[in-house]
Amino acid sequence: MSFLKLYFRSPPAIIGLVLLILVLAMAATADWFYPRDPLALAGRPLIWPFSNPRFLLGTDNSGRDIAAQIFHGARISLLIGLVATVISVFIGITIGALAGYYGEWVDTALMRVTEAFQTLPNFILLLVLVAVFGSTITTVTVAIGIVSWPASARLTRAEFLSLRNREFVQAGRTLGLRDAKLIFGEILPNALPPVIVYASVVMAIAILLESALAFLKLSDPNVASWGNLIGAGRDVLRVQWYVSAIPGVAILVTVLAVSLVGQGLNDALNPRLKGR
Amino acid sequence: MDMTRRAALLTSAAIASSVAFPMRTFAQQTPRKGGVFTVHYGAEQRQLNPSLQASTGVYIIGGKIQEQLVDLDAAGNPVGVLATSWEATPDGKTITFKLRDGVKWHDGKPFTSADVQFTAMEMWKKILNYGTTLQLFLTAVDTPDPLTAVFRYERPMPLGLLLRALPDLGYVSPRHLYEGKGDIRQNPVNLAPIGTGPFKFVAYERGQHVIADRNADYWRPNAPYLDRIVWRVVTDRAAAAAQMEAGQIHYSPFSGLTISDSARLSKDPRFIVSTKGNEGNARTNTVEFNFRRKELADIRVRRAIAHALDIPFFIENFLGDFAKPGTGPVPSVSTDFYPADNGPQYPFDKKLAAKLLDEAGFKAGAGGTRFSLRLLPAPWGEDITLFATFIQQSLADVGIKVEVVRTDGGGFLKQVYDDHAFDLATGWHQYRNDPAVSTTVWYRSGQPKGAPWTNQWDWTNPAMDKIIDDAATEVDVAKRKALYGDFVRLANTEIPIWTPIEQIFLTAISAKARNHSNTPRWGSSSWHDLWLAE
Numbered sequence: 001m002s003f004l005k006l007y008f009r010s011p012p013a014i015i016g017l018v019l020l021i022l023v024l025a026m027a028a029t030a031d032w033f034y035p036r037d038p039l040a041l042a043g044r045p046l047i048w049p050f051s052n053p054r055f056l057l058g059t060d061n062s063g064r065d066i067a068a069q070i071f072h073g074a075r076i077s078l079l080i081g082l083v084a085t086v087i088s089v090f091i092g093i094t095i096g097a098l099a100g101y102y103g104e105w106v107d108t109a110l111m112r113v114t115e116a117f118q119t120l121p122n123f124i125l126l127l128v129l130v131a132v133f134g135s136t137i138t139t140v141t142v143a144i145g146i147v148s149w150p151a152s153a154r155l156t157r158a159e160f161l162s163l164r165n166r167e168f169v170q171a172g173r174t175l176g177l178r179d180a181k182l183i184f185g186e187i188l189p190n191a192l193p194p195v196i197v198y199a200s201v202v203m204a205i206a207i208l209l210e211s212a213l214a215f216l217k218l219s220d221p222n223v224a225s226w227g228n229l230i231g232a233g234r235d236v237l238r239v240q241w242y243v244s245a246i247p248g249v250a251i252l253v254t255v256l257a258v259s260l261v262g263q264g265l266n267d268a269l270n271p272r273l274k275g276r
Numbered sequence: 277m278d279m280t281r282r283a284a285l286l287t288s289a290a291i292a293s294s295v296a297f298p299m300r301t302f303a304q305q306t307p308r309k310g311g312v313f314t315v316h317y318g319a320e321q322r323q324l325n326p327s328l329q330a331s332t333g334v335y336i337i338g339g340k341i342q343e344q345l346v347d348l349d350a351a352g353n354p355v356g357v358l359a360t361s362w363e364a365t366p367d368g369k370t371i372t373f374k375l376r377d378g379v380k381w382h383d384g385k386p387f388t389s390a391d392v393q394f395t396a397m398e399m400w401k402k403i404l405n406y407g408t409t410l411q412l413f414l415t416a417v418d419t420p421d422p423l424t425a426v427f428r429y430e431r432p433m434p435l436g437l438l439l440r441a442l443p444d445l446g447y448v449s450p451r452h453l454y455e456g457k458g459d460i461r462q463n464p465v466n467l468a469p470i471g472t473g474p475f476k477f478v479a480y481e482r483g484q485h486v487i488a489d490r491n492a493d494y495w496r497p498n499a500p501y502l503d504r505i506v507w508r509v510v511t512d513r514a515a516a517a518a519q520m521e522a523g524q525i526h527y528s529p530f531s532g533l534t535i536s537d538s539a540r541l542s543k544d545p546r547f548i549v550s551t552k553g554n555e556g557n558a559r560t561n562t563v564e565f566n567f568r569r570k571e572l573a574d575i576r577v578r579r580a581i582a583h584a585l586d587i588p589f590f591i592e593n594f595l596g597d598f599a600k601p602g603t604g605p606v607p608s609v610s611t612d613f614y615p616a617d618n619g620p621q622y623p624f625d626k627k628l629a630a631k632l633l634d635e636a637g638f639k640a641g642a643g644g645t646r647f648s649l650r651l652l653p654a655p656w657g658e659d660i661t662l663f664a665t666f667i668q669q670s671l672a673d674v675g676i677k678v679e680v681v682r683t684d685g686g687g688f689l690k691q692v693y694d695d696h697a698f699d700l701a702t703g704w705h706q707y708r709n710d711p712a713v714s715t716t717v718w719y720r721s722g723q724p725k726g727a728p729w730t731n732q733w734d735w736t737n738p739a740m741d742k743i744i745d746d747a748a749t750e751v752d753v754a755k756r757k758a759l760y761g762d763f764v765r766l767a768n769t770e771i772p773i774w775t776p777i778e779q780i781f782l783t784a785i786s787a788k789a790r791n792h793s794n795t796p797r798w799g800s801s802s803w804h805d806l807w808l809a810e
Contacts, residue, residue: 041669044593046536061536062665063593135682221680222668235658236536237514 006268013267016260023254027074034068038224042068046240060229060243061236070250073226077207077254080141080225084206087145089199092152097183097191099153100160111157114150122147126209130218137220140213144206155198159191193269200262204255211251226251307790310503311808316516316528317486317507319656319685323466324480326447327399330406330708332530332557332781335444335800337486337507341382342471343802344446345373345392346439348556348709352611352796354439358387358448358472362439368432368751375423379495381450382476389419394451396427398460405728406713407445410438432749434756440612440710443556443797448472474500474804483509494804501807513658517541517784526786526808529799530557531598533784534658539596541784551598551780553793556709557800558607560775561663564692564701567734567772571638571647572699578771580632581700582622584674585667587776589624594662595779602778604764605715607707609780613757619765622774629674646675653680654688654703659779664702694726696734705729705775709796711760716744719767735772 007013036042042055042065049058049066057066099110117125129143163169164187172186213219214227221228226247233243319333326338345359356362359373379387396417400407413433418426427433453465469477474496475488486507490500508525510516517537519525521544533541542549563581567573591599600608603618638646649671653664668678678700683691691697708714717723719740723730743766747759767773783799785792791805792798 037672039665039669040672041666061594062662062669217682221665221682234514235534238517239536239540 003268007264010264010267012260013264016257016262016264019253019257020261023074023078023250023257026071027078030068030071030075034065034071036068038068038072039064039222046236046243048240049242049246057246058242060232061240062232064224066229066243066246069224069229070226070247072224073229073247073250074254076137076223076225077210077227077251080137080144080210081203081207081254081258083141084144084148084209085199085203087142088149088202088206089152089195091145091149093156093188093195095149096153096156096158097160097188100157101164101179101183101187103161103164107157110153114153117147118150123209123212126213127216127218130213135213135218135220137223137225140210140219144209148202148205148209152195152198152202156191156195159194160187163187163190194266197262197266197269200258200265204258204262207251207255207258307501307805307807308809309501309807311501312504312506313502313527313789313803313806313808314525315505315507316520316525316532317509318511318513318516318528318530318532320482320509323461324469324477324486325449325466327395327449328403328461328466330404330444332706332800335797336529337488338447338469338471339473339800340475340505340803341469341473341477341488342447342449343473344442344444344448345375346442346446347801348443348796350794352555352709354443357802358392362435364433364435364751368434368749369429371427371429371433371435371438373425373427375425376495377423379472380493381472382470382491383450383453385450385452386422387448387450387472388422389417389425390422391448391451392425393417393419394455395448396425398454399449400445403460404445406441406708406717409717410441410445410713432751434749434751434753436612436753436756437710437712437748441708441713444708444800445713473802475502475505475802478504485509496804499804501805502803505803513537520547520784520786526789527792528784530554530781530783531657531659531779533782535594535596535598538598538782538784546787547784548787548793549782549784550793551782553783553795553798554781555609556796557781558609558707559704559779559781560602560605560607560707561659561777561779562701562703562705563667563774563776564698564703565733565735565772565774566696566699566701568696569649569699571636571649574636575770576632576636577638578774579622580629580636580674581671581676582771582774582776583625583629583632584676585670585776586624590663590666591777594666595659595777598782599659599777599779602775604768605705605707605718605773605775606711606760606764607778609778610707610709612709613711613760615757615761615764617761617765619768621768622771622776626674633674633676640675644675645677648677648679649699651678651680651700651702652683652688652692652698654701655683655685657704659777660703663777667700667702689728690726693728693730693732696732705773711763712744712748716748716763718773719763720744731772733772735770737766737770737772740766740770 041063043059045059045061045063047055047059055065060066095110099107125147126143133139172182211227214231217231219227229247230244236243321333324338326334326342343357346354347357349355358376360376361374364371375389401411401414413430415430416428450470454460454463457463474491474494476491478487478489480486488505490503513534516528517533538549541547565572565578571577587601606613608614633646640646651664653660664680668680671678692701717730719731721736721741743759743763747756750756788809790807790809795801
């Protein structure tokens, strides 16, 4: 209860939550408002928004309904964001926990690997992965997850380093708990809050990475993603700028919402900010 | 809406200027010497020598530096460049070219029949795409004197075919820079070409520009007019349009701009956007079928796919005024070979398409899907991407699920023509004035695996092979035309590939340019008479 109270004290957090619920609602109602395939030919290409009541947001250069693509695209973007985040955080936590808990050579080895990944610009690495494994929505999502884990690994490691010698851990060790039980049962729950907050950043980055790929026309062309719509609109940017601008706004809103919610969670969960 | 009013104003301005322009251009016709002409260069090739690679991406640069035996004049008839006259023996097995006297290579060495002999035997016959097929039966080139080259063929070579092929496949390279210098393909001269043309190569900066300067010793009197040509490498089409508007680029050839930017510039009086000067570069959009898929080997399925596409709708809404429905592999601009009867056509009829698919035994399953296909669109044209999407959307309506697979250029050629890892492919077939030059290779069986833009569909038809072989060695002009009529009708009956859209490349050029677009392959030609008004 006090957590919710803390959360709702901050106006940006409330705005973020409202926007996020809006995007979720779009994803949930996409089939209801736009039951047809969003990639189907809907009408004449390049109809301006608000000029034809059948196509509220107009049509793109392939004659597809932009509004339908925005609604269905919300699903894809959220799906990519969530799945890629889960993959990235899972890898990050596992590596960070092992490195932080065992220390010594395990830590050294795992952190060198992490640094190796960090020195590569993640977008370049993503391009390589997509070029090698093809650009279906599954490979794109997994690839985004794989390129964005190092930061959460380092964060988890830092938490583990500070927690592993606390009294409750030593008590557990004295009681003869196995390492796995100690890591995942005792330390991890206490190390999780900052990682969860960071996950919101990863999710925002994942959505942006997919859009960037699609802008270069390297994402899966068989799904209605916002990034694909921006990529298609690039060809008509000078005159029919709305084809790129509308999904751009959708991405902006979603990324903003996720970031604001993350910030709100951070403020609510951070004990040092309590009582301010 | 405000937009419409603005568009209307621009249109009327364009009309006003187009009325004013002819008077100005015809009134002030004294060519001005000097000036730098800048060209949009969209897709860099691996080399610049047109004796080794037949593609517009090479001609746009190499065609100003090197010259061919024969080019096309304004009416599309062969006109001598390095050759001054030609004649064939009645059996069609010997063709003699008289060469131009006093022509010098850019390095000062004289141009002779030895250059023609070497280029024909070592480059056209062995390396040049399309050339290897065209010159398959060339056995020798004799050089009785420095200004005579005698081509000897094992089987008859129709003179008309050779003269129509040479403007594209007849560029001559300097023997003294290639002979005994190792692998011709790896010769550094390919990236710094030496020719006989009106412009001398100066510099090539990868990803930046190519520069060529006026050849003061050019054999045509008082030519060329321009001091310099600069080709700017701009891969982003929208950026190229912006540079044209900023005055940094004069000319964007071969549909280098996006369709919407072309339409916009066509309303701007500072530019001329037209298909003129590209009649020799007609192209058709293709739908290529892989017969290794049992569904596509069934002719009813191929016909159903053709009937499922509303081509007039696609053209009207997506391609605009610059395209028209295709009638077969030989486009309607080919006055010499376009047949009176093209055989069966496949108008849009969704019900018939569904009926054909049912008859073929591919009933709609769960969710209305009959079967799935992978479609590979070639990555070199906005229209191809749009057409691929349109195919996907249209076939979904008749229960065929299409997955579009994106690749880069090399990946497309490899997957389709070498690995055969496709179900449907769509790209361009470029028609080069004679079906034997550019078109029959798409239908003739026995093409080497991996040869791009050839029959890699696993489709063999003995009747088709016979027509193609007979036509390629038929010296009688009327009989050849009749044979190509049979070719078109059989191609349209069997549709191993379907060519539903016919387009001519679009040129966007500054209104300051004069003597432009005056031949059917002007973008590829030498530009010896091009000049820039103040």
